[in-house]
Amino acid sequence: MLRHMRIRGLGVIDDATLDLADGLNVLTGETGAGKTMVVSGLGLLLGARADAGMVRHDVRHAVVEGSVELPSHHPARERALEAGALLDNDDDLILTRTVSGEGRSKAHVGGRQAPVAILAELGELLVAVHGQADQWRLRRPEQHRVVLDEYGAAPLAAAAHAYTHAYRALAATQAELRRVTELARDRAVETEVLRTGLDELERLDPQPGEDEELRAEDARLSHSDALRFAAGAAHDALRGEDDTVEEGATGLLTLARNALAAQHGHDPQLDALEARTTELVYLVADLGTDLAAYLDHVDADPVRLAAVQERRAALARLTRTYGDTIDDVLEWGRRAALRLDELDGAHDRVEILRAQAINEQSTLVDAALALSRARHHAASALSAAVTAELGHLAMGRARIDVAVERHEAPDDGLPLPDGTRVRFGPHGIDNVEIRLAANPGAPARSVAKAASGGELSRVMLALEVVTAATPAGDTPDPEGHRPDTFVFDEVDAGVGGQAALAVGARLARLARHAQVVVVTHLPQVAAYADRHLVVHKSSDGHITSSGVSVLDDDARLSELARMMAGHSSEVALEHARELLEQARRRRDNTD
Incomplete structure (x- = not known):
């Protein structure tokens, strides 16, 4: 979980510190104040590509530092320790990214210099950034399966574990069979040499001495x-x-x-x-x-x-x-006879392995079909649940379809009972794709292609809300580890009014299970914040710089009033109070 982040010399930000809390953190500010730079700084911290143009013109380097809390069981902790990182006494990991004005970049993990790729690996385990250019989870086809398997959780876990066990067993048997078979030619040559020698010994019948x-x-x-x-x-x-x-x-x-x-x-x-x-x-x-x-x-x-x-x-x-000597020859004959018996038994080993592979293949097919059935069942439920969530996110006419299709491989696949030949992979026989039909009658297409940036963020929000309640221990796939922190940018693009309140309510619902950071320009979303941060800018007439502050209750009312009316009049403040109360009531009534 992300605790603190400090940004220096990045874009309009001179020196800003973000202190984040559990639950829903909302980041607001005037247009051009630097909200985008905060998200960009977080991206740098998570291994995004550096751009020299992001560095302030009056500094030599831009530096982003972050403190991440890593409990003992967290997979990111193990990866960081492998990279040589040091953790402080509170199990916090310090990440640092430095970008020079020439575009050169350095990364430090736990006080040790590390490749930027390590930051990217840690980032995928720690934070999910959902913005127009950052929907990695939906842009990677394999992640669609991970999302479905997360949702299927316990009912799907048993089928997934059974399949994994069967897949590994067959893979091990096939590997051993290939090894034994590949040695067949060498065995044939060795067998011929041994038989020839033993036949000659038997014909000459030499005696000791x-x-x-x-x-x-x-x-x-x-x-x-x-x-x-x-x-x-x-x-x-x-x-x-x-x-x-x-x-x-x-x-x-x-x-x-x-x-x-x-x-x-x-x-x-x-x-x-x-x-x-x-x-x-x-x-x-x-x-x-x-x-x-x-x-x-x-x-x-x-x-x-x-x-x-x-x-x-x-x-x-x-x-x-x-x-x-003849005594040595007789000793060779003794060993050769033993080796020949062993080689003759190797043929039996091949037959045993072939029979074993046939049995294990049958077990794998049964496990694959059971897993596929579990996925189809989970896909129907997930499609309905996410479609319902989209109705609360100003996408009521959209439909989500989680398609589960098989890896057909007519030439080199394994046969199913119906004669279809499919490819068996480490995670089953299914291709999973989350598809979106943005309007009634429109064909469902891959969500990464069918949705705009704001729509994609809302689809991802709906997915995260629906899957958030899955117990972590029920996830059937180690690749299905969910990050502890979710960042949403542009999630409220194109919405307002009651729809904006619904978006805020869904973000607050997700924040019950994870840390959520939202960059928004809508007061209806900001009203749900557990912690409200504002990006403010100042100028001395020559240089404009920005900072970040945590708002207390009064400052929060003023910021909401500004967002609603452009100023903090008594009327705007009263409307802000009403909005906070409305958000509180709606949060209490949100399932």
Whole structure:
């Protein structure tokens, strides 16, 4: 809620401060006093485009500052804190906009410099400005749906929440299905590689350590002649069967042992040497026997050698592809079998997701139709309520039609039970448009195109009055957050008399639920004010400047008299008193 605003160096305003209250704040003043500059200053504070022509010619900068009250739950508070803003102890946020004479603009949010776009974001959450050029809520088609959903409130909220849940569930399933499907080609290639490798392993059937065993056998068979010669020479040397030695090692060791045995028992040290020699005799004898056995088995076997080398070559193909050793290859085969089972299961995952998507699509269609029915019901009620409100705002011949139509998409939409294909969006299958028929028999057109500036403000006033009683917590859409402050400019254009009193009564009714700021030239509207501010101008003959004051009861009577008669005569003051009393009675009787 907007509490204070200070404007310096903007147009005719030299230095003015607005202290705003809860309820209905009315801003009046003579023509040319600067009421428009107050609204323009508020626009700058809310992120509107800056214009160097707005800066007073005798200053370097125009500055607009505003203090906004932000309770803990307010979405604008969260956005401001994200931008680095600091709040004071009263949870007030200070916004500042500076515009130089060259047109350069700076924004500060909570004492921190920020992009002007942040002010615009905060502005849409904080203040709704309804003037000829500021009807953003009606000029954006998506906002028409938000207005309807606000009005539908609790009855519509359950349907909207059910649809949102179904929409997100299907979107998540479809995203997962796309991800799994997009990987199908890669899975097919990987599956083929794994199957080929596993088939080769199954055909060759390698055994643990087989590559090392075959390497050793290959070396033995390849060198069989040299191995036989070496073993035979060693055997002959041990047995004395070599013509180059007189006696073999076995005979010499036997002689040595016999010589030592002849003196056995005379010296323990010599007896120990005899025992060791005897052991050598036995070891050499065993070695000779083993060499003889080795000679019996070491034969050249070209057929076996060829088989070993062929087997080694086959195993080498495996180790080149799947691991450094056969044991590594066997470990790869174990992992590959597990991965293949997983990939085979991926096909089942696709089928499961497809079935799940079909079920969720059916749920989404049901939820969309339920939401659409709720919107049609709310649209009929809203059309009637706003049309009735327009009857109180000098637009009694106008008719509002809230049209709810479906996003038809014959080529890429989802089918409804009747065969129609429609596009499903985050908020349903409906296009919502608020249409206005300004006169009987005239076709209803989008309200943003069919209404003039003043009419558009009154349509928006009617909408705000009708939707204001909706509890905030019942809004089914987070985009449907209503601002706490409404500003109306030109809402009374083209009306007067009793119609003007009706406009004031409707503004006062809206002010029961929100802060309302109205710029008006009609005393019938100003008479409803909870706080009356006046823009006054002064001139020293060379420079004209304006300021803003809050009126007390006497000053208010004088201002109403001026607005009614152009001066504050006793007759005009009496008429002003009658007008205030009439407004009081009408406010008390307004539903």
